[in-house]
Amino acid sequence: xxxxxxxxxxxxxxxxxxxxxxxxxxxxxxxxxxxxxxxxxxxxxxxxxxxxxxxxxxxxxxxxxxxxxxxxxxxxxxxxxxxxxxxxxxxxxxxxxxxxxxxxxxxxxxxxxxxxxxxxxxxxxxxxxxxxxxxxxxxxxxxxxxxxxxxxxxxxxxxxxxxxxxxxxxxxxxxxxxxxxxxxxxxxxxxxxxxxxxxxxxxxxxxxxxxxxxxxxxxxxxxxxxxxxxxxxxxxxxxxxxxxxxxxxxxxxxxxxxxxxxxxxxxxxxxxxxxxxxxxxxxxxxxxxxxxxxxxxxxxxxxxxxxxxxxxxxxxxxxxxxxxxxxxxxxxxxxxxxxxxxxxxxxxxxxxxxxxxxxxxxxxxxxxxxxxxxxxxxxxxxxxxxxxxxxxxxxxxxxxxxxxxxxxxxxxxxxxxxxxxxxxxxxxxxxxxxxxxxxxxxxxxxxxxxxxx
Numbered sequence: 001x002x003x004x005x006x007x008x009x010x011x012x013x014x015x016x017x018x019x020x021x022x023x024x025x026x027x028x029x030x031x032x033x034x035x036x037x038x039x040x041x042x043x044x045x046x047x048x049x050x051x052x053x054x055x056x057x058x059x060x061x062x063x064x065x066x067x068x069x070x071x072x073x074x075x076x077x078x079x080x081x082x083x084x085x086x087x088x089x090x091x092x093x094x095x096x097x098x099x100x101x102x103x104x105x106x107x108x109x110x111x112x113x114x115x116x117x118x119x120x121x122x123x124x125x126x127x128x129x130x131x132x133x134x135x136x137x138x139x140x141x142x143x144x145x146x147x148x149x150x151x152x153x154x155x156x157x158x159x160x161x162x163x164x165x166x167x168x169x170x171x172x173x174x175x176x177x178x179x180x181x182x183x184x185x186x187x188x189x190x191x192x193x194x195x196x197x198x199x200x201x202x203x204x205x206x207x208x209x210x211x212x213x214x215x216x217x218x219x220x221x222x223x224x225x226x227x228x229x230x231x232x233x234x235x236x237x238x239x240x241x242x243x244x245x246x247x248x249x250x251x252x253x254x255x256x257x258x259x260x261x262x263x264x265x266x267x268x269x270x271x272x273x274x275x276x277x278x279x280x281x282x283x284x285x286x287x288x289x290x291x292x293x294x295x296x297x298x299x300x301x302x303x304x305x306x307x308x309x310x311x312x313x314x315x316x317x318x319x320x321x322x323x324x325x326x327x328x329x330x331x332x333x334x335x336x337x338x339x340x341x342x343x344x345x346x347x348x349x350x351x352x353x354x355x356x357x358x359x360x361x362x363x364x365x366x367x368x369x370x371x372x373x374x375x376x377x378x379x380x381x382x383x384x385x386x387x388x389x390x391x392x393x394x395x396x397x398x399x400x401x402x403x404x405x406x407x408x409x410x411x412x413x414x415x416x417x418x419x420x421x422x423x424x425x426x427x428x429x430x431x432x433x434x435x436x437x438x439x440x441x442x443x444x445x446x447x448x449x450x451x452x453x
Contacts, residue, residue: 007032008036009036009037016043019034019043019045023051026047026048028046028047030047033057038094039097039098040060040097040098040100041094042057042058042059043055043056043080044057044076055079056076056093057075057097058101062104063105064106065105129152130185131183132183133182133183137153138153138172138217139153140153163321167213168213179191185230189235190239192214192235192236192239193239196245208247214236215234253387254387255387256380256388260440262440263442264378265372266437269285270285270448271375272368273285280356280368283362284365284367284368287301288368289333289337289449291389292385292389293331293337294430295390295393295406298364300319300321300408301353303318306342306349306352311335315329315423315427316338318408327423329427331433331434332434332446334434336446336449336450338352340450344453369382390403390406390407392437393432396432398432402426406429
């Protein structure tokens with residue numbers, strides 16, 4: 001083949017035909033480069049690959065301008081088969097290899113320049129995302145159709161619970177409305193302070209909650225767009241520090257139903273069915289009773305599915321605040337509520353507390369709680385009922401581990417995960433709490449509940 005060295009030959013038609021024959025006959029057992037003696041052109045041959053599938057390429061050691069050391073560069077120019085079909089001459093291929101060699105040597109590596117341009121475009125694209133308004137940071141960038149949004153917002157990426165999503169929406173629309181269309185990165189402590197002070201009359205506890213949400217969204221954006229340099233110090237934290245306000249400290253409610261109020265409250269809840277016969281009031285009646293006698297949170301109660309209730313085992317499964325399932329016992333009251341509703345609701349209903357026309361689930365007990373408060377003067381929230389349940393458990397000296405399990409509260413300590421109370425132990429504890437409330441009510445709640453739908 002007119003070889004000058006083992007792998008270096010003068011590229012000519014006769015010599016390349018010899019190379020072609022050797023490649024097609026399987027003359028190479030590993031990847032090999034055959035160099036042109038008169039240029040920086042080479043042919044890359046691989047095992048089990050025909051000559052037409054081989055590649056003309058640059059293969060040379062180059063030290064770019066300004067670099068301390070040289071390194072080997074391998075850059076594909078064209079497949080041999082493509083060059084042959086296009087009738088490209090060796091002279092043209094040599095010229096392309098030599099030109100590429102000089103460009104790299106001068107610091108103008110086309111591949112590197114392309115990577116830098118791509119990185120620049122990505123940075124510009126990221127910068128556009130980093131400069132979005134608060135609304136788009138929360139819900140995602142609007143798509144061209146104006147209706148849907150991309151999944152690049154706080155809610156889509158952090159995947160908060162439905163309850164937290166609702167809270168974000170409510171607080172954004174009521175307390176953070178003035179900030180929704182402003183770029184998040186440009187918010188200053190002064191701007192946050194103005195919004196905070198203007199909204200104080202609407203309630204400081206809820207406003208502090210809104211500020212915690214805004215702070216979380218800003219921290220998420222800082223992490224997401226870390227390379228942009230736009231998010232340096234959280235304006236919410238700085239604003240609250242300047243105002244001397246600790247938004248992490250909340251005045252926790254201590255309200256609970258007193259035992260002297262059991263009868264009055266429960267009688268009023270039962271009488272909700274006499275106001276009208278809408279499903280909303282029946283939902284509200286039974287939801288209040290279920291929360292009081294089970295200790296389950298509002299959303300755990302509202303989203304309880306019929307399929308997750310096992311009457312044979314007297315237990316039900318809810319989704320906890322963190323998104324994990326939890327199986328809890330039914331006591332005599334909660335079991336009566338379930339049987340009563342299953343006996344009167346359509347057979348194909350999905351939720352124990354269905355929404356209007358049985359679509360979705362019931363959402364809140366605000367309307368029925370208002371009726372009960374006006375009748376009795378007893379103002380308790382959904383969570384006050386849960387607090388009542390847990391407090392009674394403590395007053396009855398029920399083991400705190402059982403109470404925490406019933407209320408789906410995380411237990412602390414390195415050995416907490418070793419203790420798993422049985423369902424029978426949990427059921428006994430729940431029944432003791434239910435019996436205490438029933439005794440304080442002074443009438444047979446279960447009998448009266450089942451008397452009239």
